Amino acid sequence: MSVTVYIPCDSAALSVGADTVADAIRHEARIRDIDVTIVRNGSRGLFWLEPLVEVEVDGNRTAYGPVTAADVPKLFDAAFHAGGSHPLALGPIEDHPFLKNQERLTFARVGIIDPLDMAAYQSHGGLTGLRRALGMTPEQIVQDVTDSGLRGRGGAGFPTGIKWKTVAETACETKYVCCNADEGDSGTFADRMIMEGDPFTLIEGMVIAGLAVGAGEGYVYIRSEYPHAIATMLAAIRIWEADGLLGDDVAGSGKPFRLHVRKGAGAYICGEESSMLESMEGKRGTVRAKPPIPAVAGLFGQPTVVNNVLSLATVPYIMKEGAEAYRDFGMGRSRGTQPFQLAGNIRQGGLVEKAFGVTIRELIEDFGGGTASGRPFRAAQLGGPLGAYVDDAMLDLAMDYEALAEAGAMLGHGGIVVFDDTVDMAEMARFAFEFCEIESCGKCTPCRIGAVRGRETVEKIIRGEDAARNVTLVEDLCDVMTDGSLCAMGGLTPMPVRSAIKLFPDDFDRPLRHAAE
Amino acid sequence: MRTYAVHASVVRNLRDARRGDYRMTDISTAAGNALRDAVCSICGRHGDDPAALLEILHELQDEWGCVEDDAVPMLADALNLSRAEVHGVVSFYHDFRTSPAGRVTVKMCRAEACQSMGALKLIEDICTRMGVPLGGNGDDARVTIEPVYCLGNCALAPAALIDGRPMGRADIDKLENAIAEAAA
Numbered sequence: 001m002s003v004t005v006y007i008p009c010d011s012a013a014l015s016v017g018a019d020t021v022a023d024a025i026r027h028e029a030r031i032r033d034i035d036v037t038i039v040r041n042g043s044r045g046l047f048w049l050e051p052l053v054e055v056e057v058d059g060n061r062t063a064y065g066p067v068t069a070a071d072v073p074k075l076f077d078a079a080f081h082a083g084g085s086h087p088l089a090l091g092p093i094e095d096h097p098f099l100k101n102q103e104r105l106t107f108a109r110v111g112i113i114d115p116l117d118m119a120a121y122q123s124h125g126g127l128t129g130l131r132r133a134l135g136m137t138p139e140q141i142v143q144d145v146t147d148s149g150l151r152g153r154g155g156a157g158f159p160t161g162i163k164w165k166t167v168a169e170t171a172c173e174t175k176y177v178c179c180n181a182d183e184g185d186s187g188t189f190a191d192r193m194i195m196e197g198d199p200f201t202l203i204e205g206m207v208i209a210g211l212a213v214g215a216g217e218g219y220v221y222i223r224s225e226y227p228h229a230i231a232t233m234l235a236a237i238r239i240w241e242a243d244g245l246l247g248d249d250v251a252g253s254g255k256p257f258r259l260h261v262r263k264g265a266g267a268y269i270c271g272e273e274s275s276m277l278e279s280m281e282g283k284r285g286t287v288r289a290k291p292p293i294p295a296v297a298g299l300f301g302q303p304t305v306v307n308n309v310l311s312l313a314t315v316p317y318i319m320k321e322g323a324e325a326y327r328d329f330g331m332g333r334s335r336g337t338q339p340f341q342l343a344g345n346i347r348q349g350g351l352v353e354k355a356f357g358v359t360i361r362e363l364i365e366d367f368g369g370g371t372a373s374g375r376p377f378r379a380a381q382l383g384g385p386l387g388a389y390v391d392d393a394m395l396d397l398a399m400d401y402e403a404l405a406e407a408g409a410m411l412g413h414g415g416i417v418v419f420d421d422t423v424d425m426a427e428m429a430r431f432a433f434e435f436c437e438i439e440s441c442g443k444c445t446p447c448r449i450g451a452v453r454g455r456e457t458v459e460k461i462i463r464g465e466d467a468a469r470n471v472t473l474v475e476d477l478c479d480v481m482t483d484g485s486l487c488a489m490g491g492l493t494p495m496p497v498r499s500a501i502k503l504f505p506d507d508f509d510r511p512l513r514h515a516a517e
Numbered sequence: 518m519r520t521y522a523v524h525a526s527v528v529r530n531l532r533d534a535r536r537g538d539y540r541m542t543d544i545s546t547a548a549g550n551a552l553r554d555a556v557c558s559i560c561g562r563h564g565d566d567p568a569a570l571l572e573i574l575h576e577l578q579d580e581w582g583c584v585e586d587d588a589v590p591m592l593a594d595a596l597n598l599s600r601a602e603v604h605g606v607v608s609f610y611h612d613f614r615t616s617p618a619g620r621v622t623v624k625m626c627r628a629e630a631c632q633s634m635g636a637l638k639l640i641e642d643i644c645t646r647m648g649v650p651l652g653g654n655g656d657d658a659r660v661t662i663e664p665v666y667c668l669g670n671c672a673l674a675p676a677a678l679i680d681g682r683p684m685g686r687a688d689i690d691k692l693e694n695a696i697a698e699a700a701a
Contacts, residue, residue, distance in 0.1 A: 012670050015685035047672035047685075186628030189669040224575070224612050225624070225668050227681050265571050265610035268666060282570030283602075284609040300568075342672060344633035349672025372634065381629055385666075417630045417671065431632070435666065441609075 002035040003081045006054040010043035010196050011228040018051040024069040028076050042197020044111035045351030046098050057083040063093040098367055104353045105337050106314045110197035116235055121200045129319030133208045134253050141212040142168055147323035149335025154180055154308030155412040157401045166295035167213040170303040175215035177206050177305045179312055181222040182264050182271040185384025187343040187415030191309035195229035199236035205312035207250060207257050208319055209305050216256040221276050223264040233261050268439040272487050273306045275441060286441040287487045310339060331357035334400040342368045344417035361395035364418055375420035383412020385435050386492035388499035425504035429497045430458040436493040447490025450481045464512035471508050553591050555580055560595040567596040570606055574613055582617035618661040619654045621699045624678040627664045630671035639675050642689050660696055
């Protein structure tokens, strides 16, 4: 009888040798004449255990990890293909505390199935949401999404249903659905995991969005740093086209929906929605002034839904289980779940999908197990390079749009980057300006010039030149950038800078460094 | 999109009429002719649609190793854009280079998550070990090490991408081996 072995094809798993492990298992099975079927699944998101190999025996999956090619002969000696015990055995991975304490709705299938297996997708609940949506009026779909309380997972947190309603009510022959997959924030990888691990759910969400707003064409804008995600999305689209689920007649409904992939070119600013639209039109990715908002005049000047990968990938769940089911998760005005991403100097880095309201401490300590270096925790940056730093005293804050905003921080795309006590926060403030300098689109002056002046001034502080006066100058510059920038790039660069100055003043109080040193 | 379809056909006629007679781009060398053929065929594959400029530039760079200055007026002609518009796009995006990279391209992440695991020191070390400046080529053009900001592998920092192959938990020895392997 054939044994099914699951080896992730997620690029994080590949980055630590998943392909080599797959080759070794194939080779060893051949030598030993054991019939093994290898399935390349997405990642479960327990990255410190990658490559995480699972063996299915009698419908039960037993995990082993982290597996290296050198471990493979010994694993076969221990009869791992029959679920045998071995020092790397982890038991059923669903029972691992890291996974057991999650609420996986958007990520329900990621890591479980072959991302391009349509039969497996359907047997795990895929397409149920689309089928239900096909029987509803556009107004009903929009109402369901609105009732679910889903808010934009890209960082801004704008209610998805209201955005869809605006596009639906704007009379126009040509409308578009654009998926923002330009996931450039350091510390985030949830979009990539969806595209590599369950691309069908994103496509399903986009088709439903098209039905809801009356759009017949969609684009996914994926950053060029994600070659594997691009390849998987392109393959997934071809499968949907072949199955008649994309094209001129979606699943026999008589309605068209065509989907294209656009590849970015290494510009962080193109994650800003209006820059992304410019880039998709083949232009420099400069920010557009608003209004008009993209919902009224977006891609090629037409009404356009612009949503993040996670927002769109959550829609099939809402359609399938109903708005109530999704709404029941979360707290306050933050409904549902958020895929949090634990990154940086953390022992157990990975993906934690959890209802809003979980505290930062629970995520870093309970799920993450503290720092990777074993040194004391010093700071964490929430929500990407434009997000605030938090210190130990703030770790009991709940992860919720409003609670974080009140504390001067932001949720962003749900990334958490952990630093141990060796971090120099003045260096991190300098880097925030440097990053803005490199990635600014250059359209507005506060961002273009402010970033350069900010970096120079923090460099003076680091050299100990008039530190106190220059800190005041930086704070003043932060006011100008916050109030005067056209978009979040210049407007939020002050957030990490200010939080670093406020929480770690000692790092900015430096004695003059002599030239001789 | 219909406006673009009409637009593209007009452009195609114009281009066909002028094929071989690009006054601005007349480069009477074999290399110049080959480049022009490449530009025309790539643009043609995309229906001479100016909205596909990024895709076109990616493909040109994949085939030619870079988007050289001579290609700019050719692209402008084919897509009915000004040279300034094409140059603006080429120079805006970090991905596009105007001179070829080394035989192996290594993208090293220097964003926050990788910094928290010592990426800056690692980048400095690998550049020293390879004898190349960050972002530039060495004398023998064997390897180019480029800074990038996030490869989406932040839980396995420091992260790198060697000729498109991801590496997590990178260290100097792993990097050196991977570069040697890619160059072989």
